[in-house]
Each structure stands twice: as structure tokens, then as C-alpha cells.
Amino acid sequence: xxxxxxxxxxxxxxxxxxxxxxxxxxxxxxxxxxxxxxxxxxxxxxxxxxxxxxxxxxxxxxxxxxxxxxxxxxxxxxxxxxxxxxxxxxxxxxxxxxxxxxxxxxxxxxxxxxxxxxxxxxxxxxxxxxxxxxxxxxxxxxxxxxxxxxxxxxxxxxxxxxxxxxxxxxxxxxxxxxxxxxxxxxxxxxxxxxxxxx
Numbered sequence: 001x002x003x004x005x006x007x008x009x010x011x012x013x014x015x016x017x018x019x020x021x022x023x024x025x026x027x028x029x030x031x032x033x034x035x036x037x038x039x040x041x042x043x044x045x046x047x048x049x050x051x052x053x054x055x056x057x058x059x060x061x062x063x064x065x066x067x068x069x070x071x072x073x074x075x076x077x078x079x080x081x082x083x084x085x086x087x088x089x090x091x092x093x094x095x096x097x098x099x100x101x102x103x104x105x106x107x108x109x110x111x112x113x114x115x116x117x118x119x120x121x122x123x124x125x126x127x128x129x130x131x132x133x134x135x136x137x138x139x140x141x142x143x144x145x146x147x148x149x150x151x152x153x154x155x156x157x158x159x160x161x162x163x164x165x166x167x168x169x170x171x172x173x174x175x176x177x178x179x180x181x182x183x184x185x186x187x188x189x190x191x192x193x194x195x196x197x198x
Contacts, residue, residue, distance in 0.1 A: 015081050015105040015141060024086065024132045029125065031086035031099065031132060034071045038087055041095045042067040045117030054154045055115050056176055056185070081105055088116065088129045096120040099129045101137055101146070109145040110137055114160075127163050134164060138192045147189035151176070161188040165195055 024031040034042075045051065047062030059066075077083035085100030097116035104110060112133065116126045137143045148166065150157035158168075166188035174182035 015103060015108065015143075017078065017081050017084065017141065021078050021084060022136075024136055026128050026132050028090070029129055029132070030089045030091065030093075031129060032089060034074055034085060034087045034098075036068060036071055038095055039067040039071055042071070042098070045095070045097065046115060048118050050118050051115055053179060054151065054157065056113075056149060056151065056178070058115065060179075086129075086133065088114075088125065096125060097129070099126075099133055101133060103141075107145075108143055109147065110141075110143050112146050112148040127160050130160060130164055134190070134195055138195050143192060145189055145191050146195075147187060149185040149187055151178070152184040152186050158186060158188070164190065165197065166190045167194075 021033045023033070043062055043064070043066070046058050046067070047060065049060050052058040052060035052062065074083070074085050077085075081103055083100060083102045085098060087095050088097040088099055089095050095117075097114065097120065099112075099114040101110040101112060112130060114126055114130060116129075134146055137146055146166075147169070148161055149172070150161065152171065167190065168186060169189050170187045172185040172187060175185045176183045
């Protein structure tokens with residue numbers, strides 16, 4: 001069996017991202033690529049103690065310069081088809097949060113991750129932004145599955161995923177070490193054929 005024949009059994013077709021990361025829109029939001037000029041706002045919003053406490057990876061205190069380092073890494077992740085991150089903005093251009101997909105081309109799936117600044121909580125912005133990204137991932141990238149984790153003590157994030165049609169698939173016990181404690185993570189997922197059916 002030659003290498004070409006073997007490859008068809010190992011991996012699905014290569015994930016094809018647009019050459020230039022697009023901007024996406026909904027009724028109330030615009031999702032666009034991050035720019036280095038966004039770093040101070042990202043640090044301010046993501047550095048809020050409550051935002052950090054309720055997310056899996058954001059540290060608190062949020063170190064000076066970390067937002068710039070993160071933003072500078074995003075173009076490479078996109079070019080290598082490993083991830084895509086969008087700034088969530090209001091029509092006037094104000095950044096309110098971040099949303100993105102960590103891409104796993106070998107299995108043709110992605111992990112959804114997001115956060116929204118505390119002044120913008122409880123207004124449906126996260127659900128609206130996630131719906132745009134999921135639609136883009138399934139329709140344009142032809143992903144088979146998108147999944148997400150949330151901390152078990154943060155049911156608000158779970159409600160966002162339920163509204164998107166994600167099903168709870170399991171619990172990873174003591175899976176994340178956060179603020180001095182081991183945290184359970186709830187895993188949810190949705191398949192391409194399921195999205196938008198409810």
C-alpha cells in the first residue's frame with residue numbers, strides 16, 4: 001500500500017480556511033479578526049476577576065502584555081489551520097468579548113471557546129456570537145462536530161450551549177486546576193446534521 005492510498009484511510013480532506021480571515025455579522029454584532037490595538041481592551045475585560053474565574057484558561061491577575069502576546073499569535077494559528085479567533089464587537093465597534101474555534105483537522109472537528117466582558121453579561125450576546133461561529137464552521141469549513149467545555153459550577157455557560165443545540169456528552173472529573181482547586185468540566189457537542197434543527 002503506497003502513502004497516497006494509506007492517507008485516504010487516515011484523515012479526512014484537509015480543512016480549507018479562507019486565505020483571509022473573514023468578518024461575520026448578525027443583527028446586533030460584528031465578529032472580526034483581532035488587531036494589536038485591541039490589546040488594552042482585551043486586558044481590561046478578560047482581566048476582570050469574575051470573567052477569569054468562570055473561564056477555563058484566562059488567568060487572574062491578568063499579566064500586562066499577555067493580551068498583546070495572545071493577539072500576535074492568532075495569525076499563525078489561522079494560517080496553520082489550527083484556530084480562528086474573533087473579536088466580538090457592537091455595531092459602533094466596541095469590543096465586548098472573544099469567540100473562536102480551536103481546529104482539529106485530522107478529525108474534522110473543533111472546540112468552541114468564548115468569553116464576554118462582565119458589563120455585557122445577560123444580554124444574549126454570547127449565544128448570538130456562538131450561533132454565527134457555529135454556522136460558519138459547519139457551512140463554510142464543513143466541520144463534522146463542534147464541542148465545548150464549561151466549568152460545572154458555571155451553569156450560565158451551559159445554558160448558552162443548550163440554546164445552541166449542544167447536548168451534554170459527559171463530565172471530566174477534576175479535570176481543570178483553577179484558583180487552587182480541581183474543577184469538573186462538562187462536555188457538550190453538536191454535529192453538523194443536528195445544528196439548527198431545534
